[in-house]
Amino acid sequence: MNAIAHGCSFTRWYWPCWPEFVEWFTPYNVVNEGELGSANETIARKVLNFAHNDPKHIYIMWSGTNRYEVWYGNGLIKTGGHPDPEHHKYYVKHFLNEGQNLYNTLEKILLVQTYLEKKKVPYTMMVWKGDIVSHQFAIHKDIDWTKFVFYKDTKGLWEYAEENFAEYYLKGESHPPPIAHYHWVKDIMFKSDVPCPEDEYNKLKNYFKGKDGRS
Numbered sequence: 148m149n150a151i152a153h154g155c156s157f158t159r160w161y162w163p164c165w166p167e168f169v170e171w172f173t174p175y176n177v178v179n180e181g182e183l184g185s186a187n188e189t190i191a192r193k194v195l196n197f198a199h200n201d202p203k204h205i206y207i208m209w210s211g212t213n214r215y216e217v218w219y220g221n222g223l224i225k226t227g228g229h230p231d232p233e234h235h236k237y238y239v240k241h242f243l244n245e246g247q248n249l250y251n252t253l254e255k256i257l258l259v260q261t262y263l264e265k266k267k268v269p270y271t272m273m274v275w276k277g278d279i280v281s282h283q284f285a286i287h288k289d290i291d292w293t294k295f296v297f298y299k300d301t302k303g304l305w306e307y308a309e310e311n312f313a314e315y316y317l318k319g320e321s322h323p324p325p326i327a328h329y330h331w332v333k334d335i336m337f338k339s340d341v342p343c344p345e346d347e348y349n350k351l352k353n354y355f356k357g358k359d360g361r362s
Contacts, residue, residue, distance in 0.1 A: 184227025
């Protein structure tokens, strides 16, 4: 039985991320479709496409609202922003609107929820950071926020990791360490009391082997 995970680099990075630990608490094999730098429109489209494969569950972690896609004439899509730095700077300066981007993300969330409900696909939603939750648009009332898993009511993995696992971060990195991903799944997603085997837990605690500044 397969479940699908979608998101950005907070879902798929260079070390174990939360989808890997979901397998510890469910009977599913989790296929990680996270993509580095992914825009929320990209995440939404991939969810809709994969819903046709009849997954047992879809887990979605929505990304930052300031990302966008670039479509090429040959059908290729670059997610996360323009690949040319100068073009990206120009777009951000003249066209990027934070309010519009936030609204677009809320639209994508509502679209995905409506579609998955129609397909009768079970799903869980999360946010990488709490800035996605906004009451400034009426559409906020149409989204089923009970389908979300939050840290402290509206916060995401970013805040959870920084507030609870700062000592385990790799120096210079903003991506949460593996131990934060594990506890996000255990304590936030599933609220489980089942402990991790000691040897596995020590591997998570010492994943960077001193590269984070600890002995």
